[in-house]
Amino acid sequence: MCLAIPALVVQRFERDDALIDLGGVRKRVSLALVPDAAEGDYVIVHAGYAISKLEPEEAAKTLALFAAIDEAPA
Amino acid sequence: MKYVDEFRDGELARVLAGRLARAVEPGRRYNFMEFCGGHTHAISRYGVTDLLPKSVNMVHGPGCPVCVLPIGRIDNAIALALERGVTLCTYADTMRVPASGRTSLLKAKAAGADVRMVYSAADALRIARENPAQEVVFLAIGFETTTPPTAIVILEAERQGLENFFVFCNHVLTPAAISNILESPQVRDIGTVPLDGFVGPAHVSCVIGSAPYEYFAEEYAKPVVIAGFEPLDVMQAVLMLVRQVNEGRHEVENEFSRAVTRDGNARAKALVAEVFELRRSFEWRGLGEVPYSALRIKSRYGRFDAERRYDIVYRSVADNKACECGAILRGAKTPKDCKLFGTVCTPENPIGSCMVSSEGACAAWYSYGRFRDEEAAA
Ligand code: SF4
Numbered sequence: 098m099c100l101a102i103p104a105l106v107v108q109r110f111e112r113d114d115a116l117i118d119l120g121g122v123r124k125r126v127s128l129a130l131v132p133d134a135a136e137g138d139y140v141i142v143h144a145g146y147a148i149s150k151l152e153p154e155e156a157a158k159t160l161a162l163f164a165a166i167d168e169a170p171a
Numbered sequence: 172m173k174y175v176d177e178f179r180d181g182e183l184a185r186v187l188a189g190r191l192a193r194a195v196e197p198g199r200r201y202n203f204m205e206f207c208g209g210h211t212h213a214i215s216r217y218g219v220t221d222l223l224p225k226s227v228n229m230v231h232g233p234g235c236p237v238c239v240l241p242i243g244r245i246d247n248a249i250a251l252a253l254e255r256g257v258t259l260c261t262y263a264d265t266m267r268v269p270a271s272g273r274t275s276l277l278k279a280k281a282a283g284a285d286v287r288m289v290y291s292a293a294d295a296l297r298i299a300r301e302n303p304a305q306e307v308v309f310l311a312i313g314f315e316t317t318t319p320p321t322a323i324v325i326l327e328a329e330r331q332g333l334e335n336f337f338v339f340c341n342h343v344l345t346p347a348a349i350s351n352i353l354e355s356p357q358v359r360d361i362g363t364v365p366l367d368g369f370v371g372p373a374h375v376s377c378v379i380g381s382a383p384y385e386y387f388a389e390e391y392a393k394p395v396v397i398a399g400f401e402p403l404d405v406m407q408a409v410l411m412l413v414r415q416v417n418e419g420r421h422e423v424e425n426e427f428s429r430a431v432t433r434d435g436n437a438r439a440k441a442l443v444a445e446v447f448e449l450r451r452s453f454e455w456r457g458l459g460e461v462p463y464s465a466l467r468i469k470s471r472y473g474r475f476d477a478e479r480r481y482d483i484v485y486r487s488v489a490d491n492k493a494c495e496c497g498a499i500l501r502g503a504k505t506p507k508d509c510k511l512f513g514t515v516c517t518p519e520n521p522i523g524s525c526m527v528s529s530e531g532a533c534a535a536w537y538s539y540g541r542f543r544d545e546e547a548a549a
Binding site: 102103105120126127129130131132139141143144145146148149150151152153155156158159160162163164 | 172173174175177178180183186187262290291292293294313316317319320323374377378403404407426427428429430431436438439442
């Protein structure tokens with residue numbers, strides 16, 4: 098249930114319905130819980146409902162943290 | 172895939188592994204519980220344990236919604252389908268959970284009960300709308316992630332004036348389960364489950380935010396680092412936990428800031444508050460009765476409550492004696508401590524609930540061969 102990967106919002110329809118793309122697989126989900134998600138945004142989908150929007154800047158910060166050059170060991 | 176591949180990068184995993192190896196202090200043991208089944212799954216699937224220093228021990232937690240649903244509640248659902256003739260809708264994972272007398276919802280379906288697998292709560296509502304002559308019950312399970320959708324369909328059912336749609340609510344709360352573990356004698360007094368910190372839930376935290384964990388960090392002096400479900404997320408979170416332990420800090424840190432804020436999803440929380448209220452107590456498979464750990468439907472929406480409609484009476488049922496799920500869910504044992512693991516109990520023929528969902532500790536161990544590696548190393 099919890100293994101959803103981030104999905105791209107391809108198209109929004111009426112009543113918070115949307116078409117999303119999960120790595121090539123397309124699905125209809127509800128955006129009722131993230132009403133401000135727009136086409137082109139990435140969302141986390143759980144059991145047919147998007148529950149959170151992904152923030153590209155925060156993602157970039159986390160990735161930068163992984164890749165940061167380590168200080169020389171003392 | 173964006174937001175996936177870069178968080179699974181093998182090169183970076185080695186960089187993080189090196190950083191972790193330098194961060195751990197010699198002679199010190201680090202025991203961290205990953206609360207979520209999603210993390211258990213990621214750790215097994217990507218072999219994260221192999222990249223962690225030997226002194227870091229990951230303990231599986233109870234955060235697998237299917238694993239903690241007690242047998243008695245599934246018995247109730249089966250009785251609704253078999254004896255009351257309702258159409259019972261449920262998430263796929265629930266279908267194979269072993270109930271009393273070697274039954275399951277799947278077997279009830281084979282015996283002629285109208286049990287339907289749904290992908291989302293909205294599907295259950297649609298089935299009710301399309302079959303007005305049939306009473307439709309949605310078996311709602313899960314943590315804070317699946318609760319808002321259940322609230323939405325109850326509000327929708329009211330708006331649409333549906334009279335044949337009911338919800339059998341089994342939604343449970345993550346913070347209550349964490350408290351329960353921290354309060355357990357194994358952690359507090361006996362020390363058989365040493366815990367130095369928590370890898371906090373990913374998706375649950377999207378909904379509730381990071382604020383609810385501040386209490387544990389403070390009250391129990393345990394660090395919590397919320398982490399995403401990709402392997403690099405987990406490794407980074409472990410590194411952050413190690414640093415907190417080394418520095419004697421116990422704070423809530425958020426590794427998953429790309430999706431989790433301090434306050435979470437305001438709309439989702441408001442919907443849940445509108446429709447649900449706390450239960451005094453609820454039984455968890457593995458943890459037993461946990462006070463204020465689950466939700467029920469408010470009386471204002473009582474006409475959609477299957478427990479009222481069908482006068483459901485709950486009866487607690489013990490697990491198969493040999494099954495160690497209970498101890499595994501509390502972090503006191505691992506799947507390899509169970510005699511049935513991999514022999515009598517397999518994902519095709521699960522004896523206990525931890526073998527059913529891919530997030531369950533036994534299923535994750537079985538599917539990704541961790542037990543074989545461990546045997547080979549022993
Ligand atoms: S292997 Fe099966 S019987 Fe043993 S603890 Fe896991 S689920 Fe229970």
